Amino acid sequence: xxxxxxxxxxxxxxxxxRFWKILTTIFVLGLVLVGCGKSSSSSSSSxxxxxxKIGVVxxxxxVLQAVAKKVKKEGITIKIVQFSDYNQPNTALRDHDIxxxxxxxxxxxxxxxxxxxxxxxxxxxxxxxxxxxxxxxITKISQIKKGDTIALPNDPTNEGRALQLLETAGxxxxxxxxxxxxxxxxxENKLDLQLKAVDAAQTASSLPDVAASVVNSGLAHxxxxxxxxxxxxxxxxxxxxxxxxxxxxNKKDKNNATYKKIVKAYRTKDIADLIEKLYHGSxxxxxxxxxxxx
Numbered sequence: 001x002x003x004x005x006x007x008x009x010x011x012x013x014x015x016x017x018r019f020w021k022i023l024t025t026i027f028v029l030g031l032v033l034v035g036c037g038k039s040s041s042s043s044s045s046s047x048x049x050x051x052x053k054i055g056v057v058x059x060x061x062x063v064l065q066a067v068a069k070k071v072k073k074e075g076i077t078i079k080i081v082q083f084s085d086y087n088q089p090n091t092a093l094r095d096h097d098i099x100x101x102x103x104x105x106x107x108x109x110x111x112x113x114x115x116x117x118x119x120x121x122x123x124x125x126x127x128x129x130x131x132x133x134x135x136x137x138i139t140k141i142s143q144i145k146k147g148d149t150i151a152l153p154n155d156p157t158n159e160g161r162a163l164q165l166l167e168t169a170g171x172x173x174x175x176x177x178x179x180x181x182x183x184x185x186x187x188e189n190k191l192d193l194q195l196k197a198v199d200a201a202q203t204a205s206s207l208p209d210v211a212a213s214v215v216n217s218g219l220a221h222x223x224x225x226x227x228x229x230x231x232x233x234x235x236x237x238x239x240x241x242x243x244x245x246x247x248x249x250n251k252k253d254k255n256n257a258t259y260k261k262i263v264k265a266y267r268t269k270d271i272a273d274l275i276e277k278l279y280h281g282s283x284x285x286x287x288x289x290x291x292x293x294x
Contacts, residue, residue, distance in 0.1 A: 048075035049075050049077065050075060050076050050077065050258050051076075051077045051078075051079055052076060052077070052078050052079070052099045052100060052258060052259065052262065053079045053081050053097075053098040053099045053100075054078055054079070054080055054081065054098065054099065054100045054101060054102055054262075055081045055082075055083055055088075055089035055092050055093060055098040055100070055101035055102070055103070056080055056081070056082055056083065056089070056101065056102055056103050057082070057083050057084070057085065057086060057088075057089060057103040057218065058082070058103075058218040058219060058221070058222050059082065059222050060218065060221050060222060061080050061082075062274075062278060063127075063266075063271060063274060063275055063278070064078065064080060064102065064266075065080070066270075066271060066274055067262065067265050067266045067271060068080070070265045070268075071261060071262055071265050074261055076258055076261060076262065078262065081098050083103075084201065085199065085200070085201050086103065086104065086108070086155055086200055086201075087112075089101040089103055089104075090104070090109075090112050090116070090118070090120060090248070091116075093120060093248060093249070093250060094116070094118050094120060094250070096250070099249070099253070099259070100123075100247055100248060100249050100259060100262070101247075101248050102126065102245065102246075102247050102248070103218075103245070104245065104246065104248065105128075105157070105242060105243045105244055105245050105246065106122060106242055106243075106244065106246055107157040107160075107161075107180070107242045107243065108155065108157045108158065109122060109246065109248060111155075111156050111157050111180075119250075119251045120248050120249070120250060120251070121248065121249060121250075121251050121254050122246035122247065122248055123246070123247050123248070123249050123253075123254060123256075123259055123260070123263060124246065124247045124260075124263030124264075124266070124267065125244045125245070125246050125267075125286050125287065126244070126245045126246065126247065126266055126267070126285070126286065127244070127245050127275060127283045127284060127285050127286055128236055128240055128243050128244045128245065128283070128284050128286050128289075129216060129217035129218060129243075129245065129282065129283045129284075130217060130233050130234035130235070130236055130240075130281075130282065130284070131158075131161060131162060131165050131214055131215070131216060131217070131233075131234045132214070132215060132217065132220065132227060132230035132231075132232065132233040132234065132282075133150075133165065133166075133169065133212050133213070133214055133215075133230060133231045133232040133233075134204070134207060134212065134213055134214075134215050134220065134225050134229075134230055134231060135207065135211060135212040135213070135231050136207045136208060137211055137212075138211065138212065138231060139229075139231065140231065141169050141170065141171070141231055141232050144171065144191065144193070144211055144212065145191070145211070146191045146192055147191070147192050147193070147194065148191065148193055148194070148210075148211035148212070149193070149194040149195075149196050149209075149210040149211055150166065150171075150193055150194070150195055150196065150210060150211060150212050150213065150214070151196045151197075151198050151202075151203050151206045151207075151210045151212075151213035151214065152166075152195060152196070152197055152198070152203070152213070152214040153197070153198070153199070153200035153203055153214065153216070154197035154198055154199060154200070155200060156180060156182070157180060158200055158216070159182060159183075159197055160178075160179075160180035160181050160182065161180075161234075161243065162214035163181050163182070163183070163185070163186070163195075164181065165214060165232070165234050166193075166195075166214070168234070168235070169232045171189075171191065171193060172186050172188060172189050172193065172195075173186070173187050173188035173189075174186060174187060175187055183195050183197065196210065200216060200219065201219065203215045203216070203219060204219050204220060204222070204223035204225060205223070212231055217279070217282045217283055218283075220282070221279075221282070227279075227280070227281070227282035228280075236284050236289065244286045245286075247259070247262070247263050247266075267285075267287045271285070272285040272287070272288050
């Protein structure tokens with residue numbers, strides 16, 4: 001106390017006023033700087049958080065959810081937007097209601113762009129999901145009888161793919177000059193099979209009414225169809241390249257750095273291992289198969 005009093009005696013009244021004014025100014029400036037520092041940090045943190053809306057078809061999104069956890073650490077939040085059919089996600093992307101979509105192969109995208117005069121682009125390949133023939137009435141292809149009805153997806157690309165699967169299974173023959181055949185390109189149908197084209201989303205639900213149905217793996221999973229009990233499954237080889245699923249963006253976002261991080265996080269060993277664990281071959285990571293398009 002004495003020391004403090006002694007110190008104060010060296011300062012006159014005016015000097016004391018100036019001293020306290022300087023001290024107060026320093027204190028206030030310190031508070032301002034601390035506040036600015038917090039604001040800058042908060043702003044910086046806020047700027048690093050980016051939400052990316054990705055459109056999908058179907059309810060099983062466990063792989064994409066795993067990717068979302070990975071990129072969350074990089075400041076990217078993935079919001080999964082579910083659609084009920086194959087046309088909605090591309091329309092939503094073109095209209096900028098979503099940022100990316102992940103549900104289609106390159107053939108489907110090319111056909112959709114041509115039909116709708118759009119310029120959506122693929123920015124990264126993911127998995128190939130083999131088509132399979134399912135049935136609630138038979139267990140072998142050889143059990144299909146004369147006049148039986150087989151359901152197949154009615155969109156141009158998947159209809160062609162389904163018909164090629166039926167040809168591979170030995171049920172029909174197609175015009176070899178046509179890359180993506182329709183039912184009009186069937187050149188031989190010895191069993192007089194009724195080929196019934198339905199919306200892809202209805203291929204699984206139509207099973208009680210037909211002898212067999214060609215079903216996409218994602219839709220088969222949603223319908224709780226066991227791929228091990230499929231009557232016949234599409235082979236995966238280099239001829240399967242056009243059927244590799246892709247991330248799709250608007251053309252202006254082709255080189256978006258954030259979107260590229262999502263693609264990179266998807267195409268990793270841990271995600272490939274997860275796909276194998278979940279799907280046991282009904283979905284195959286293309287980047288591990290040496291079968292990708294250049």
